[in-house]
Amino acid sequence: MFNENLSITKTKSNRLKQARRGIKRKLKIRLKKWHNYPEPRFATQGSFTTGTMIRNERDWCDLDMGIYFFQDLDLTYGSIQKHIKEALFDHTNGEVKxxxxxxxxxxxxxxxxxxxxYLVKEQGVFLLGSKSNNWTRCDSKKFKDWVKKEAADNDQLIRIIRYFKAWADRYRTSKSIKMPSGLVFTIWTVQHYESNIRDDISFIKTATHILKELKSSWICEMPVETKDNVLEKLNDDQQDNFKEALKELIKKGYEALTQDDKAKSLKIWKSMLGRRFTDII
Structure with missing residues (x-):
């Protein structure tokens, strides 16, 4: 099944866990020893916690792990970043960006x-750091809870999110076109999801609803604090390119759905979803 093929392998999952443990250990020790930091806490967030993580066609995946400080630091965001990078200088054969x-x-x-x-203030106020030393109220747990509530007892909704992310990865790679983030596809799918006994029909029906929304508004607002538009990074040309890509997905999807020959239908789906595709019916 396509959904199963999108999952990371047990071996990769173990490497992720090992890497995460190593990061925690080094930051706790080195930030305290080198810069007298209070001990940070850590929380995995993002697609890993909502069940929507996928590995892309290059067998690559990403993990989000928040670093939390529960007392004020007399440092800029840039300084904190720099100190964390220094603490991880020998942690991986890749780079720290x-x-x-x-x-x-x-x-x-x-x-x-x-x-x-994150800096955590009294009364559970979470401030997310960003460049120019901006600190904005943001609690990633609220988004995770929102997704889990909306997808409660609905495995199909989670699968449809994963299909969109896989399609976007395939299209981005083959066409060299910037696509919306996995966060955007998660929000859109939850908001425009149409259930069906068949995943392929649900997928295309949901895509149709998303396109209809985009014809009137190019906004995807976070459903929880900070309520910002997470589509702002795509410029006008990139927006137009994505709309055309979505139209193509819908057109070919309906073409696949109306084929009498299942082999031809599967060939169409595979052209859109990539080599890992087998069947989503």
């Missing part, structure tokens, strides 16, 4: 781990 809202630790030809930084 400083991105706008996280630190990315790359494990060559395998996976990467993104680590956003």
């Amino acid at each position: 400083l991105l706008s809202k996280c630190i990315r630790v790359v494990y060559s030809n395998d996976f990467h781990i993104d680590m956003p930084i």
Whole structure:
């Protein structure tokens, strides 16, 4: 089954866990020893916690792990990032990148781990750090809880999210076109999901609803704090390219659904979803 083929292998899962443990251990020891930091806490977040993680066609995946400090640090966001990078200098054969809202630790030809930084204030206020030393209220657990609530007892909804992410990965790779993030596809799928006894019909019906929404509004608002538009990174040309890609998906999807010959139908699906595709009926 296609859904099963999208899952990371047990071996890769074990490597992810080992890498995560190593990061925690080094940061706890080195940040305290080198810069007198309070001991940070860590929480896995993102697609791993909602069951929507996939490995792409290159057998690559990513993991999100928040770093939390429960007392004020008299440091800028940039300084904290720099200290964390220094603490992980010998952790991997890949590189450690400083991105706008996280630190990315790359494990060559395998996976990467993104680590956003949070300051936790009294009354459970979580502040997410970003470049220019901005700290914005954001609690990743609220999004995880939102997805889990919306997808409660609905395995098909989770599968449809994974199909969209796999299609986007395939299209991005084959066409060299920027696509919306997995976060965006998760929100869209939850909001526009149409159930069906068959996954292939549900997938295309949901895609049709998403396209209808995009014709009137190019906004995908986070359903929880901070309520920002997570589509802002795509410019006008990239938006147009994505709409055309979605139209193509819907057109070919309906073509596959109306084939009398199952082999021809599967060939169409495989052209859109990639080599791991077998069957989603």
